[in-house]
Amino acid sequence: MTTRAILSVCLLAAAAVLPACAADEAVEEQEHPSVVVTQWNDSTELFLEYPVLLAGEATGNWAIHLSNMKDFKPITEGTLTVRFLRSGGEAKSFTIEAPARDGIYLLDPVIEEPGIYQVQLALRSPQISSAHTLPAVQVFAGADQIPVAEEEEAAGGIAFLKEQQWKIPFAVRPAREHLVARSISAPGEIVARDGALVRVSAPTSGIALAASNRGSPSTGQPVRAGEVLAVLAPTGGEGGFARARGELERLEREAARAERLYSAGAIPEKRLEEARHDLEIARAEIAAMGGAADGDFRLRVRAPISGVVAERSFVPGGRVEAGEPLFTVVNPSVLWLRVQMPAGAASGLTRASQAVFTTEGSPRTFTTGRLVTVGSVLDP
Numbered sequence: 001m002t003t004r005a006i007l008s009v010c011l012l013a014a015a016a017v018l019p020a021c022a023a024d025e026a027v028e029e030q031e032h033p034s035v036v037v038t039q040w041n042d043s044t045e046l047f048l049e050y051p052v053l054l055a056g057e058a059t060g061n062w063a064i065h066l067s068n069m070k071d072f073k074p075i076t077e078g079t080l081t082v083r084f085l086r087s088g089g090e091a092k093s094f095t096i097e098a099p100a101r102d103g104i105y106l107l108d109p110v111i112e113e114p115g116i117y118q119v120q121l122a123l124r125s126p127q128i129s130s131a132h133t134l135p136a137v138q139v140f141a142g143a144d145q146i147p148v149a150e151e152e153e154a155a156g157g158i159a160f161l162k163e164q165q166w167k168i169p170f171a172v173r174p175a176r177e178h179l180v181a182r183s184i185s186a187p188g189e190i191v192a193r194d195g196a197l198v199r200v201s202a203p204t205s206g207i208a209l210a211a212s213n214r215g216s217p218s219t220g221q222p223v224r225a226g227e228v229l230a231v232l233a234p235t236g237g238e239g240g241f242a243r244a245r246g247e248l249e250r251l252e253r254e255a256a257r258a259e260r261l262y263s264a265g266a267i268p269e270k271r272l273e274e275a276r277h278d279l280e281i282a283r284a285e286i287a288a289m290g291g292a293a294d295g296d297f298r299l300r301v302r303a304p305i306s307g308v309v310a311e312r313s314f315v316p317g318g319r320v321e322a323g324e325p326l327f328t329v330v331n332p333s334v335l336w337l338r339v340q341m342p343a344g345a346a347s348g349l350t351r352a353s354q355a356v357f358t359t360e361g362s363p364r365t366f367t368t369g370r371l372v373t374v375g376s377v378l379d380p
Helices: 002-029 241-263 269-288 343-351
Strands: 034-040 044-051 062-068 079-086 089-096 104-107 115-124 129-133 137-140 188-192 197-201 228-234 299-302 307-312 325-330 335-339
Touching: 044 129, 062 079, 089 104, 228 325, 241 269
Parallel strands: none
Antiparallel strands: 034 044, 044 062, 062 104, 079 089, 079 115, 115 129, 115 137, 188 335, 197 325, 228 299, 307 325
């Protein structure tokens, strides 16, 4: 009985001691919080993570990441000097001759005296020279003085290390406040500006002679203002080109005869003026039809503007009637974007500066120029 009792007491005592030892080890193994610093200047970007400092102890490496702001590539060579300063002057200085890896300088500083220090980093490199001053760095006298770090909730982000950033085209910029203009999404269509789309019609009925229209421009071909698009042989009929051309020739003969008679004193000046007037009217009628006063009995249809043939509607050798469309010519040098805006958003359009749009089948984004006009009628 005595032996069993003693053995039970020993086992209970051992069980009581073990949890206490485990608790002490947990305290000793508790990691101290680390400090993260990110800074930018005109030359370099600094990213630094270091453990809290204890006076007289090496607490672990400072991983000092330096990137060149010109191309956001790592600093690969050069000397980095790290100075710990107090109010009385420099306390300690460390010099790192070269990065341990591209862009990363390692340092395990030991500071003998506790207190608050100003830490300055000075880089001298063939790539670039730069300097950074860290926020106040505190050196603690003992581990028991280090405040316990509060557990941070997971932010849900994705870690993107500097070593990963350096391997791809990557850059950062300081965020700045700007005014953002109001934007409205709406369907639209691209159309020719006013006066840049012309439909050319037949001025009179006639035959589009095949032999005379072999060189007639096709769809997609560029044309210049005044260029002949088609040649028609006008057919007879009241008001037709052939009748007008015959009348012009008759009046030309009448005017020439009146000139001779007036020179001989056979007619008064009034008769000469009447003959000249009738001739001018006939010439104007021919010109309105697209013919030339001194041409033949073929009517030449000309392009009224320079541009591109968007559509050709006649067939060489076929008959065309007066007013029938022959060509559509468009000048695409300047286009308009016509937007169907909802009524609720139309009131603010007078202050719109520009529009940005995309077209179906293309990933490109286009920007318009000035606002031309805003319609005053709503489409119900």
